Amino acid sequence: MNDGTEILDARQYLDAHQRAVAALPHDLINQIADEMLKAYEAGRTVYLFGNGGSASLASHFACDLGKGTAYCNGGKRFRVLALTDNIPAMTAWANDSSYEDVFSEQLRNFVQPQDIAFAISGSGNSGNVLRALQVAREAAATTIGISGFQGGKMRSLCDICLVVPSDDMQVIEDLHLAMAHSIFRIVSSRMSLKVMATASPG
Numbered sequence: 001m002n003d004g005t006e007i008l009d010a011r012q013y014l015d016a017h018q019r020a021v022a023a024l025p026h027d028l029i030n031q032i033a034d035e036m037l038k039a040y041e042a043g044r045t046v047y048l049f050g051n052g053g054s055a056s057l058a059s060h061f062a063c064d065l066g067k068g069t070a071y072c073n074g075g076k077r078f079r080v081l082a083l084t085d086n087i088p089a090m091t092a093w094a095n096d097s098s099y100e101d102v103f104s105e106q107l108r109n110f111v112q113p114q115d116i117a118f119a120i121s122g123s124g125n126s127g128n129v130l131r132a133l134q135v136a137r138e139a140a141a142t143t144i145g146i147s148g149f150q151g152g153k154m155r156s157l158c159d160i161c162l163v164v165p166s167d168d169m170q171v172i173e174d175l176h177l178a179m180a181h182s183i184f185r186i187v188s189s190r191m192s193l194k195v196m197a198t199a200s201p202g
Helices: 010-022 026-041 053-067 087-096 104-110 127-138 153-157 169-199
Strands: 045-050 079-082 116-120 142-147 160-163
Touching: 010 169, 026 045, 026 116, 026 142, 026 160, 026 169, 045 053, 045 104, 045 127, 053 079, 053 116, 053 169, 087 104, 104 127, 116 127, 127 142, 127 153, 142 153, 142 169, 153 160
Parallel strands: 045 079, 045 116, 116 142, 142 160
Antiparallel strands: none
């Protein structure tokens, strides 16, 4: 799914990429990183989920946050789980209930108030993503989303929703990865700096 523009050479694609990068709302990226740090400091859990390329990013982001921060704060770990990684649970819920339940029903087992449900969806309209966000809201968890196009129905279910300013799915997915990496770097750097500040004499 894209805006219908045919991409005939690399410059055309990368020019579209650069326009979207230039229009990204940096303040919202920082705000998401702030919420992730609050969850970490409070011992809350972040749950990541999405479909297709967004499912891959959910797993990638969970790995970065879980392993990549493991040595930042004297052994205190970042509690993060990608709901895309339990294939047996997803296929069981899809087979026995509905594909729209594959994330929400996993969340029902775990989600607590002040946890974070982090949705990734290019369109913002995936039924299973919307249902999971609704379950998270009912549990008084914080809901965060990254999307594209106009944000879709997901926008109204998120406490923070960062919409990539593009109608090209590949550009949107590229920038979702860049945002995930930037959030990870902000989080890990702040965790490390806090430890150094605590350890400094005086």
